[in-house]
Amino acid sequence: MIPVTTYYAELRQRISESIMKAAHLAGYSTDGMDVEGTIDFSRSFGDISSSVAFRIAKGAGVGAAEVAAKITSGMEKVAEAEKITPEGGFINIHLDRGAFAENVMEWAAGWKGDAGKKGKIIVEYPSVNPNKPWHIGHLRNALLGDSIANICAFNGGEVEREDYIDDLGLQMVESLWGWLNLSSSPDKKFDHWLGEEYVKVNKRIEEHPINKELSSLLIQMERKDTEESKLSREISERCIKAQHQTAFGYGIYHDVMVWESDLIREKIFEKGMEILAEKGVAKKEAEGEYAGCLIIDIEAVKDLPKELAKLKEGVKVLVRSDGTPTYVGKDIAFHMWKLGLLEDRFNYREFAKQPNGIAVYTTSEKGERMGFGNASEAINIVDARQDYPQAVLRLALSLIGGKELSERVHHLSYGEVELEGAALSGRKGTWKGFTADDLMDEAVKKAESMMSDRNKIDEKERKTIARKIAASAIKFEFLKVSPEKRITFSWGNALNMEGNSGPYCQYMYVRAVRIIENSGGKGGDIASASSLVNDQEFRLVKAISAAGQIAQKAEKEMRPSIITEYLNNLSAAFAGFYEAAPILKEEDAKKREARIALVHAFMNVSGVMMALVGIEPVGAM
Numbered sequence: 001m002i003p004v005t006t007y008y009a010e011l012r013q014r015i016s017e018s019i020m021k022a023a024h025l026a027g028y029s030t031d032g033m034d035v036e037g038t039i040d041f042s043r044s045f046g047d048i049s050s051s052v053a054f055r056i057a058k059g060a061g062v063g064a065a066e067v068a069a070k071i072t073s074g075m076e077k078v079a080e081a082e083k084i085t086p087e088g089g090f091i092n093i094h095l096d097r098g099a100f101a102e103n104v105m106e107w108a109a110g111w112k113g114d115a116g117k118k119g120k121i122i123v124e125y126p127s128v129n130p131n132k133p134w135h136i137g138h139l140r141n142a143l144l145g146d147s148i149a150n151i152c153a154f155n156g157g158e159v160e161r162e163d164y165i166d167d168l169g170l171q172m173v174e175s176l177w178g179w180l181n182l183s184s185s186p187d188k189k190f191d192h193w194l195g196e197e198y199v200k201v202n203k204r205i206e207e208h209p210i211n212k213e214l215s216s217l218l219i220q221m222e223r224k225d226t227e228e229s230k231l232s233r234e235i236s237e238r239c240i241k242a243q244h245q246t247a248f249g250y251g252i253y254h255d256v257m258v259w260e261s262d263l264i265r266e267k268i269f270e271k272g273m274e275i276l277a278e279k280g281v282a283k284k285e286a287e288g289e290y291a292g293c294l295i296i297d298i299e300a301v302k303d304l305p306k307e308l309a310k311l312k313e314g315v316k317v318l319v320r321s322d323g324t325p326t327y328v329g330k331d332i333a334f335h336m337w338k339l340g341l342l343e344d345r346f347n348y349r350e351f352a353k354q355p356n357g358i359a360v361y362t363t364s365e366k367g368e369r370m371g372f373g374n375a376s377e378a379i380n381i382v383d384a385r386q387d388y389p390q391a392v393l394r395l396a397l398s399l400i401g402g403k404e405l406s407e408r409v410h411h412l413s414y415g416e417v418e419l420e421g422a423a424l425s426g427r428k429g430t431w432k433g434f435t436a437d438d439l440m441d442e443a444v445k446k447a448e449s450m451m452s453d454r455n456k457i458d459e460k461e462r463k464t465i466a467r468k469i470a471a472s473a474i475k476f477e478f479l480k481v482s483p484e485k486r487i488t489f490s491w492g493n494a495l496n497m498e499g500n501s502g503p504y505c506q507y508m509y510v511r512a513v514r515i516i517e518n519s520g521g522k523g524g525d526i527a528s529a530s531s532l533v534n535d536q537e538f539r540l541v542k543a544i545s546a547a548g549q550i551a552q553k554a555e556k557e558m559r560p561s562i563i564t565e566y567l568n569n570l571s572a573a574f575a576g577f578y579e580a581a582p583i584l585k586e587e588d589a590k591k592r593e594a595r596i597a598l599v600h601a602f603m604n605v606s607g608v609m610m611a612l613v614g615i616e617p618v619g620a621m
Contacts (some may be wrong), residue, residue, distance in 0.1 A: 005106075007103055008545065008548075011048075011080055012039045012048075014078055015039055015048065015078055015093060016035045017083075018075045018078055019050060019052060019075065020071075021075075022072070023056060023071050023073045024025065025074045026067075028056045028067060028071070029056075029059065029060075033055055033056075034050065034567040035050070038050045038051045038052040041546060042090070042544055045085075045088070045090055045092040046085050046087075046092025046093050046094045046095075047093060047100075047538075048093040048095065049090045049091065049093070050091040050093075051088065051089070052071075053065075053067040053086075053089050053090070053091060054089055063089075064089030065088065065089050067089070068089050068090060071086075071091060072091055072563070080095055080096055080099065080100065081093045081094060081096070082094050082095065097541075098531065098533055101529045101533070101537075102526070102529045104541050104544055104545040104601070105526045105597050106526055106529075107545075108601035108602075108604060108605050109526060109600060109604060112608070117158070118156045118376075119158065119168035119375070120157070120158045120159075120374070120376055121152050121158065121159050121160070121375060121379065121380070122160045122373040122375040122378045123148055123159060123161055123379045124145070124162045124163070124164055124380050124381065125141055125142055125146065125148075125149075125161075125162075125168065126138050126139075126141035126142040126145060127164040127165070127382075128141075128174065128236075128243060129166055129169060129171045130166075130167055131172055131194050131235075131239060132195035132198060133189070133191040133242070133243065133435045133436070133437060134246050134435060134436040134437075135434055135436065136417045136419055136434055136436060137383070137417045139250070139417075139436040139478065140223060140414055140423065141382075141414065142247065142250070142252050142436075143614065144162075144381050144483055145425075146161075146251075146253075146614055147475075147560035147563070147612060147613045148379060148560065148613065149161050150611065150612045150613070151551065151555045151563070154608075154612055155552060157555075158333045160255050160256065160373075161254045162254065162255065162256055162258060162598055163256075164257075164258050164260070165257050165260060167232065167236045167259055167260055167261050168218075168221070168222060168260045168261050168264065169327075172221070172232060172236065173200065173214050173221060174198060174214065175194060175197065175198050175201065175235065176217060176228065176232050176235065177201060177214060177217055178198060178201040179212065182200060185466065187454065189242055189245070189437070190238050190239055190241070191239050192435070192437070194239050196615070207208075215314070222261070222264065224265055224430050229261070233261065237351075244352060244354075244548065245489075246435075246436050246437050246440075248354065248355050249440055249471075250440070250471055250593040251356075251471065251614050251616070253354045253355075253356050254354075254360045254361070255358070255372070256360065256361045256372045257360065257361070257362045257363065258363050259362065262365070263330060263334060263337075264325070264330075268333055268334075268345055268346075269325055270389040271335075271343070272332060272336045272341075273319060273333065275336070275341070275342075275400070276318070276332070277294070279399070281396060281400055281401055282297060283297065289355060290317060292320075292321030292322075293317045293318075293319060293320055295316060295317050295318060296315070296316045296318065296392070296396060297314070297315055298314050298315060298392075299314035301395065301399070305391060305395060308392070312620065316392050328392050328393065329576055331389065332393055336400075338373055338378045338409075338567070339405070339409075340373065340374035340375070344369065344372065344373050345365065345373070346369075346373075347365065347367035348362065348363060348364060348368060349361065349364045349366065349367035377409075377410065378409045378410070379409075379410045379558065380411050380412065381414065382411055382412070382414075383413065384416075384484065386411075387411070387413055394411075397409060410449050410558065412483055413484055414484065414486050416486050416487075417478075417486070417488075417489065418487065418488045418489065419439075419488075419489045438473065439474060439489075439585050440470060440471070442491075443469075443470030443471070443473055443474055443494070444470040446470070446473075446491065446497070447469040447473065447495070447575070448462070450495065450497075451465065451466060465618050468618050469502075469503050469618065471502075471615070472502030472506055472616070473494040473501060473503055474494060474502075475502055475555045475614050476494070476501055476505070476564055476613065477489060477493060477494040479561060479564050480564040480565065480568075483559065494496075499568060499571070499572060500568045502615050505568065505606065507609070508571040508606070509571075509605075509606050509617045509618075510617075510618060510619065511574075511601040512606070513598050513617075513619060515596070516596070516599060518584055519596050521582060523600040524595070524598070524600055525594065525596075528597065529592045529598070530594075531591050532595070532598055534581070536576050536577045536580040536581055537577060537595070537598065539577070540573040540576070540598060543569060543570045543573040544570070544598075547566070547608070550562060550563065550566040550609070551609070551612065560613050567606065567609050567613070569606065574602050577598070581595060583596065583599065584596075
């Protein structure tokens with residue numbers, strides 16, 4: 001059996017070669033054109049269409065319809081095609097439906113991914129400061145990161161899921177001050193309580209500035225073995241454990257947490273800055289505005305990337321004159337470690353055993369060396385407000401090791417999230433009522449209210465199913481929007497059972513489960529698949545066959561929205577087939593077996609694709 005992704009790729013190549021030959025015979029040039037890139041499944045004309053005639057027509061000064069007609073008339077026969085026709089400027093290939101369906105059914109019944117093993121890919125998410133709960137903006141980061149990690153792993157990558165813990169920033173100093181001066185008696189889930197105390201501290205600062213106290217506390221917090229540094233770590237770890245409760249509720253897990261304080265303590269940051277200075281990428285200024293600072297002189301760099309070329313800021317400080325590192329400086333050193341440019345000096349210990357059975361490890365003063373870091377690629381899920389620092393990071397890497405090194409780091413930029421027009425701020429506490437925990441609680445209530453009472457299930461199972469439905473509603477609604485766009489979360493859309501939602505896809509899956517159960521649990525007869533030729537059957541066959549390419553495209557473009565769009569279209573194709581074609585009541589035994597096989601193929605592919613965006617199938621709704 002040929003994997004469908006390979007089969008379809010080879011088919012496209014044969015069509016491309018036939019088009020190019022016919023175009024040259026007709027006197028048209030395809031030089032410099034990606035003819036194969038114009039070929040894809042069609043929703044309107046033939047089963048597969050090419051738009052190449054439009055590109056040729058533009059250069060030839062003639063109409064696309066005329067070009068398509070001439071090319072079509074001169075094309076050699078493609079074995080898989082019953083006929084080739086021009087229409088509206090498109091070249092349309094009508095497939096041998098039976099032969100195509102046989103290949104697809106054989107492949108789809110056991111599809112688990114097509115790609116071979118690749119190098120290590122580090123995906124970093126959500127990197128929330130350890131002094132507050134996740135709000136819905138953090139949740140978008142986590143869901144994107146989890147899905148990208150799933151997609152990369154599915155396509156053959158050795159994925160390392162990392163969480164960077166910024167435990168030395170101003171926010172943590174303010175939270176530590178609050179613990180020492182306001183309260184150290186939590187009365188609710190720890191991350192929520194700590195976040196509320198952080199808001200109180202900021203109100204206190206507005207009324208009575210405590211800058212000197214904070215600066216003194218920061219110095220003690222950053223020193224090794226001080227009471228302040230130990231207490232800060234204890235508070236941070238306690239907050240992380242509370243945040244993990246939120247993460248686990250959404251099925252989000254990690255392999256390792258890297259702490260900023262450990263990056264400094266193990267002198268990984270220091271070593272990174274030394275390398276930058278040795279290579280002439282960074283320099284220490286002796287005089288002027290930046291005297292005593294370690295800087296990158298951006299203005300002196302030739303061929304700046306476009307995102308930096310028009311900025312007024314010509315200098316980026318990596319280490320301040322008092323010796324404290326900047327955010328960008330630490331991020332550069334961290335990525336040098338990620339990509340194996342710096343020795344892994346971290347010790348690691350097990351932090352927690354996660355509900356998926358996998359331990360999450362943490363960098364630690366005591367522990368043992370392990371094989372984290374040293375990746376071939378790094379993907380950072382960072383909001384759009386960090387576009388500039390990410391550009392500086394890539395610039396620094398390009399100055400160290402050229403364009404090839406900088407291209408090993410990918411920034412997945414995402415837009416803000418709104419819920420009923422709420423703007424979220426950690427300092428002001430406007431996240432209250434809009435946390436990831438609040439969102440899940442509300443979604444579970446709504447899911448329970450929409451579940452059918454026809455299913456004879458106990459209360460515990462009912463709550464489990466409701467939570468799966470709730471999670472799918474939230475995840476699909478967050479991920480169906482392209483990452484760079486803003487989201488306004490809508491309950492009406494998230495729980496829409498008519499289409500384009502997680503629960504809709506789950507419901508179509510449940511329908512398929514019921515058919516297979518009622519057929520005796522059999523998967524149908526794949527050998528009968530050549531009979532799947534009517535429009536509704538073949539629409540579903542084509543939708544199923546696209547899964548491999550969709551998974552690869554989602555990885556290449558780092559867009560889980562490609563998966564959610566596909567899932568919606570696949571579910572709609574199944575709904576059309578389900579409504580139009582009798583399955584278990586079909587009198588023709590061969591046809592019935594073929595349709596059961598088609599249902600089974602849909603179940604497998606739908607289940608695989610839902611898993612890529614973190615959606616769990618359910619057995620009843």
